Amino acid sequence: MLSVExxxxxxxxxxxxxxxxxxxxxxxAEDLVQTSLLQSWLHWDEIKADTPDFYVRxxxxxxxxxGQRRRWNRERPTAELPDRPGADELTSSELRPVIWRALSGLxxxxxxxxxxxxxxxxxxxxxxxxxxxxxxxxxxQASRALAKLRSIPELQSLLEEVGHE
Amino acid sequence: MNDLERRLSDLLHAxxxxxxxxxxxxxxxxxxxxxxxxxxRITKSWGVPLLAAAAVLVAVGVPAVVIGHTSxxxxxxxxxxxxxxxxxTAAGSPSPTGSGTSRPSPTTSITAGAVATxxxxxxRLAAGPTNGAAGSLYTSLSFTNTTGTSCSxxxxxxxxxxxxxxxxxxxPATRDGSAGSPVRLxxxxxxxxxxxxxxxxxxxxxxxxxxxxxxxYPPGQTVALRIPFAxxxxxxxxxxxxxxx
Numbered sequence: 528m529l530s531v532e533x534x535x536x537x538x539x540x541x542x543x544x545x546x547x548x549x550x551x552x553x554x555x556a557e558d559l560v561q562t563s564l565l566q567s568w569l570h571w572d573e574i575k576a577d578t579p580d581f582y583v584r585x586x587x588x589x590x591x592x593x594g595q596r597r598r599w600n601r602e603r604p605t606a607e608l609p610d611r612p613g614a615d616e617l618t619s620s621e622l623r624p625v626i627w628r629a630l631s632g633l634x635x636x637x638x639x640x641x642x643x644x645x646x647x648x649x650x651x652x653x654x655x656x657x658x659x660x661x662x663x664x665x666x667x668q669a670s671r672a673l674a675k676l677r678s679i680p681e682l683q684s685l686l687e688e689v690g691h692e
Numbered sequence: 693m694n695d696l697e698r699r700l701s702d703l704l705h706a707x708x709x710x711x712x713x714x715x716x717x718x719x720x721x722x723x724x725x726x727x728x729x730x731x732x733r734i735t736k737s738w739g740v741p742l743l744a745a746a747a748v749l750v751a752v753g754v755p756a757v758v759i760g761h762t763s764x765x766x767x768x769x770x771x772x773x774x775x776x777x778x779x780x781t782a783a784g785s786p787s788p789t790g791s792g793t794s795r796p797s798p799t800t801s802i803t804a805g806a807v808a809t810x811x812x813x814x815x816r817l818a819a820g821p822t823n824g825a826a827g828s829l830y831t832s833l834s835f836t837n838t839t840g841t842s843c844s845x846x847x848x849x850x851x852x853x854x855x856x857x858x859x860x861x862x863x864p865a866t867r868d869g870s871a872g873s874p875v876r877l878x879x880x881x882x883x884x885x886x887x888x889x890x891x892x893x894x895x896x897x898x899x900x901x902x903x904x905x906x907x908x909y910p911p912g913q914t915v916a917l918r919i920p921f922a923x924x925x926x927x928x929x930x931x932x933x934x935x936x937x
Contacts, residue, residue, distance in 0.1 A: 540714050547709060565744045641700070
């Protein structure tokens with residue numbers, strides 16, 4: 528049986544990357560992931576028999592979306608400067624601001640659908656479960672998000688580049 | 693997936709940055725044990741996981757320990773009080789005095805089927821075990837239907853903490869989550885609800901205020917029940933009632 532420690536070790540990196548796509552900064556991303564993992568830790572005995580990754584994603588999305596409603600996501604003081612291209616590999620540092628600019632233009636729920644569907648590679652049904660909504664809602668949110676993303680010239684060209692490589 | 697979706701997927705995989713640091717199990721363990729409260733109230737607007745948390749507490753909380761007097765008679769074992777001044781309340785007939793008006797008004801109960809709303813005098817209040825987490829204490833409390841007939845309740849109890857003198861300490865519990873569905877209580881059956889007592893916050897409250905009793909207005913009632921409940925609180929929230937398993 529997977530221990531909660533192993534689970535955290537295996538999943539925290541992916542969860543953090545997902546949370547970054549949702550929030551666009553590491554402080555909020557870490558907050559989200561910590562909150563979600565803490566719930567998993569507290570309820571491990573109940574969820575381990577099930578699929579803990581499903582549970583964690585669901586908590587993470589719920590926390591993210593309810594946080595959006597409450598606007599806790601407002602700017603907060605930090606010792607770190609905002610993310611910007613640094614010593615990363617070229618493509619990542621180029622892509623990062625473009626991706627965040629594009630995603631931040633989406634309503635929170637559409638962003639959540641995009642992250643679950645196209646970054647976590649969940650099916651429409653799994654995405655619907657994680658967001659506690661219908662498959663129809665996932666479909667409509669995804670198509671709206673895609674239409675919006677497609678209309679961003681900056682992203683359009685990148686989508687083509689990635690597609691042709 | 694069509695081409696556009698595949699390309700977007702590739703783009704996200706390529707562009708989502710690697711974390712500057714990972715979150716370790718030890719970090720979560722410390723949070724779970726004694727770290728100060730997370731920057732947000734983690735149970736607020738929790739939705740479904742809230743129910744999961746409730747289910748956990750319900751599962752852990754059996755059997756609820758009766759802290760008040762124990763009695764198998766049909767009279768409530770908790771002290772029935774109406775607001776600050778103890779009101780003489782006969783079992784089954786809540787005092788209609790508006791003494792509870794300064795509290796959060798409980799949601800109006802609606803009946804499940806043809807069953808009447810549970811009245812304070814029909815109920816016994818008990819507290820289950822407390823689970824701690826990151827500056828919060830979660831306690832499952834329950835109402836037991838002490839009468840021979842079914843009744844129902846729905847929504848949020850009104851909850852306050854009191855000191856030895858019976859004076860309310862701090863603010864009443866804020867509501868957390870949705871009002872939920874009506875809960876039908878057959879004779880002897882229980883409805884449970886979870887309260888979260890925040891014992892520390894990163895800003896503001898550093899010294900939880902001590903309290904020794906808890907006062908609970910069942911949903912839709914103007915008469916409260918009290919039982920001993922020793923804790924220290926910075927802030928408190930309450931979830932709606934659920935049927936006890």
